[in-house]
Amino acid sequence: MNWRSRKLFVYLQLQLKNAFLFVPKIFLIFVIFSGLLFGIGIYGNQILSENSSVEELSIAVVFPKKDYLSSMTFSFLNKMQSVRELLTFVPMEREEAFEHLKKEDVFAVIEIPDLFIEGILNGSNVPAKISLSEKHSLENILFRNLLDAGVSILGTAQAGIYAVDDILFSYQMFDSIPEMEEALNQIYLSFTLNRDTYFKSKKVGLTDHLSTIQFYGVSFCLLLILYSGMAIDNFFKENVSFEKSITREGILLFFSQIIKVISLTFCYWILLIPCFFISSFFPDIRIHLPHLSISFYFLLFPFLFSVISFFYLLHEISQKSNNYILLLCALSTIFLFCSGGIIPKQFLPSSIQKLGLFLPSSFWLNYLKKIILHTTTLPILFSCLMLGSCFFILALFLHSFSNHK
Amino acid sequence: MMNDFSTLISAEHISKKYGHKEILSDISFCIARGECIGILGKNGCGKSTLLNILSGTLSPSSGKFFYQEQNLFQYPKLFSRYIGYVPQENPLMENLSVFDNLRFWYAGTGKNLKEELTQGILEKFGFYHYLKYPVSKLSGGMKRRLSIACALAKNPPILLLDEPGASLDFSCKEDIKNYLSFYLSCGGTILLTSHEEGEIKLCNRTFLLTERTLLPFSDEKEGNPFNKTLFLERIKENS
Numbered sequence: 001m002n003w004r005s006r007k008l009f010v011y012l013q014l015q016l017k018n019a020f021l022f023v024p025k026i027f028l029i030f031v032i033f034s035g036l037l038f039g040i041g042i043y044g045n046q047i048l049s050e051n052s053s054v055e056e057l058s059i060a061v062v063f064p065k066k067d068y069l070s071s072m073t074f075s076f077l078n079k080m081q082s083v084r085e086l087l088t089f090v091p092m093e094r095e096e097a098f099e100h101l102k103k104e105d106v107f108a109v110i111e112i113p114d115l116f117i118e119g120i121l122n123g124s125n126v127p128a129k130i131s132l133s134e135k136h137s138l139e140n141i142l143f144r145n146l147l148d149a150g151v152s153i154l155g156t157a158q159a160g161i162y163a164v165d166d167i168l169f170s171y172q173m174f175d176s177i178p179e180m181e182e183a184l185n186q187i188y189l190s191f192t193l194n195r196d197t198y199f200k201s202k203k204v205g206l207t208d209h210l211s212t213i214q215f216y217g218v219s220f221c222l223l224l225i226l227y228s229g230m231a232i233d234n235f236f237k238e239n240v241s242f243e244k245s246i247t248r249e250g251i252l253l254f255f256s257q258i259i260k261v262i263s264l265t266f267c268y269w270i271l272l273i274p275c276f277f278i279s280s281f282f283p284d285i286r287i288h289l290p291h292l293s294i295s296f297y298f299l300l301f302p303f304l305f306s307v308i309s310f311f312y313l314l315h316e317i318s319q320k321s322n323n324y325i326l327l328l329c330a331l332s333t334i335f336l337f338c339s340g341g342i343i344p345k346q347f348l349p350s351s352i353q354k355l356g357l358f359l360p361s362s363f364w365l366n367y368l369k370k371i372i373l374h375t376t377t378l379p380i381l382f383s384c385l386m387l388g389s390c391f392f393i394l395a396l397f398l399h400s401f402s403n404h405k
Numbered sequence: 406m407m408n409d410f411s412t413l414i415s416a417e418h419i420s421k422k423y424g425h426k427e428i429l430s431d432i433s434f435c436i437a438r439g440e441c442i443g444i445l446g447k448n449g450c451g452k453s454t455l456l457n458i459l460s461g462t463l464s465p466s467s468g469k470f471f472y473q474e475q476n477l478f479q480y481p482k483l484f485s486r487y488i489g490y491v492p493q494e495n496p497l498m499e500n501l502s503v504f505d506n507l508r509f510w511y512a513g514t515g516k517n518l519k520e521e522l523t524q525g526i527l528e529k530f531g532f533y534h535y536l537k538y539p540v541s542k543l544s545g546g547m548k549r550r551l552s553i554a555c556a557l558a559k560n561p562p563i564l565l566l567d568e569p570g571a572s573l574d575f576s577c578k579e580d581i582k583n584y585l586s587f588y589l590s591c592g593g594t595i596l597l598t599s600h601e602e603g604e605i606k607l608c609n610r611t612f613l614l615t616e617r618t619l620l621p622f623s624d625e626k627e628g629n630p631f632n633k634t635l636f637l638e639r640i641k642e643n644s
Contacts, residue, residue: 007509010508010509011509014498014501014505014508014509017501017505018498018500018501021500021501234499234500235500239494239495239496239497239498239499240494241492241493241494241495241496242496242497242498244457244462244492244496245462245490245492245496247462248460248461248462248484248485248490249485250482250485
């Protein structure tokens with residue numbers, strides 16, 4: 001091992017030791033904020049459990065001129081108990097309907113084609129055109145899912161009826177066709193109205209395939225890790241004189257800083273292993289982490305690297321310890337809120353939802369969700385490393401700029 | 406400037422500019438082995454810049470700096486081998502222990518370092534009982550001692566010190582003076598900047614850095630490296 005490599009190796013060892021010296025402070029922050037975040041989690045869970053926030057869905061229906069049959073059918077649908085609980089069909093002119101859709105007063109516009117009901121009766125089935133709102137509210141999600149359920153079940157019913165028709169034709173049982181169609185229509189109609197059957201296999205939720213506990217578990221962990229950055233305010237605080245001295249020794253700024261970031265990442269990573277190891281013995285926790293395995297731990301490393309690089313960037317932006325803590329606290333909370341980690345994003349105004357898409361917290365939440373669901377792919381892993389690298393390079397640039405100044 | 410046999414280091418026409426602003430201009434001098442040279446000057450005259458250049462932490466705009474026959478600006482890796490540097494601000498890792506800091510700068514293994522701390526040049530610093538202390542808990546004087554010890558950990562033939570006794574109490578200054586005397590007695594060569602009379606008295610020769618250039622300053626008639634009256638007169642003349 002040459003002189004420079006030996007120096008780098010000793011520096012790595014010392015920085016690892018330096019990082020592990022922060023463990024008690026990190027642990028203390030974990031304990032303090034666990035209580036706080038646990039409270040937020042429980043409150044959020046209550047919000048999700050309450051149905052009072054779901055409004056009745058208004059759907060604009062545009063009828064062709066003088067199509068009394070269609071208008072009678074929708075007026076009949078409006079009176080049905082199961083429909084009335086969720087939807088109200090409001091007849092409107094086309095321009096008026098789209099204006100309301102734009103203002104988000106209605107969730108969808110259904111444009112009924114000519115001879116719509118006749119088409120259903122004679123089997124030609126001319127489709128109605130449905131335009132949906134761009135808004136990603138809870139009501140909208142419900143309506144989309146209801147529509148998908150309807151289309152899916154109707155399609156299956158029709159395929160079933162046509163298949164039996166074909167069989168009866170091929171066996172020349174022409175007399176049985178009307179009787180069979182009647183029977184199948186009855187069966188399918190009863191089945192269609194029973195939405196439970198559809199939603200047994202298809203999940204409608206605000207938490208993207210995660211259970212509420214998993215969803216808040218992810219937000220909880222992310223916010224806790226972000227807040228724990230407060231404990232390491234001194235870690236990146238560098239003595240300029242020391243930095244210049246180690247540059248003389250052949251350790252360039254890039255190496256000295258990447259060693260620091262990796263050392264701290266490793267320290268966090270090691271800290272998380274016993275946490276997961278202990279949690280795997282508790283069935284209540286284990287049930288929410290069904291894919292807990294060795295790969296789970298390895299996938300956490302790129303995530304931690306990007307978070308630590310983010311800390312480094314904030315440190316370089318703020319320069320002073322107090323400013324760093326303030327900036328970290330404010331940004332962590334705001335970022336997580338805008339990314340839908342505290343309150344599901346569907347409840348947030350659309351402008352905040354759009355802003356959230358560009359925040360690193362959205363990426364981290366998504367990454368952690370994918371780890372839990374075991375759907376992480378190589379490009380996502382690579383993106384996570386790229387995000388961390390971008391933060392690091394930006395921080396390094398600011399670091400060298402401030403040193404130069 | 407030709408290097409004669411006794412010359413250990415020599416600087417030739419060193420200049421430093423920041424943009425259009427010239428900080429140092431045409432600095433040249435020679436130092437023989439075992440000499441102690443002091444650089445005097447007003448605050449902000451460029452003493453630290455000069456030492457940063459001579460230690461390899463800052464590049465000059467022009468000039469040459471020889472260690473024996475090797476131009477160190479051409480071989481920057483040699484700086485850390487031949488020159489120990491104690492900047493004004495202590496170059497220490499504050500969160501880590503005294504031993505960790507020494508270990509980083511020491512050239513040998515951890516085991517050899519412990520031997521050095523009990524028998525070698527580092528023994529003089531008396532760190533043996535403080536090895537596990539975090540640097541952040543040390544006093545200013547101890548930190549300064551540690552900085553000097555770190556610079557000497559590789560046993561370099563030349564030691565550059567930027568105001569080694571600044572803002573330290575009398576006893577610390579005396580201790581530091583004693584370490585430097587011991588280093589000189591071991592054959593070391595020192596180049597220091599200082600405003601402390603006690604430290605300057607260690608020097609064989611002094612230079613005055615004024616108007617961006619280095620002028621010989623020692624009161625050769627009296628053999629006194631620091632004549633306060635002469636110093637003030639020269640400063641007045643040049644300002």
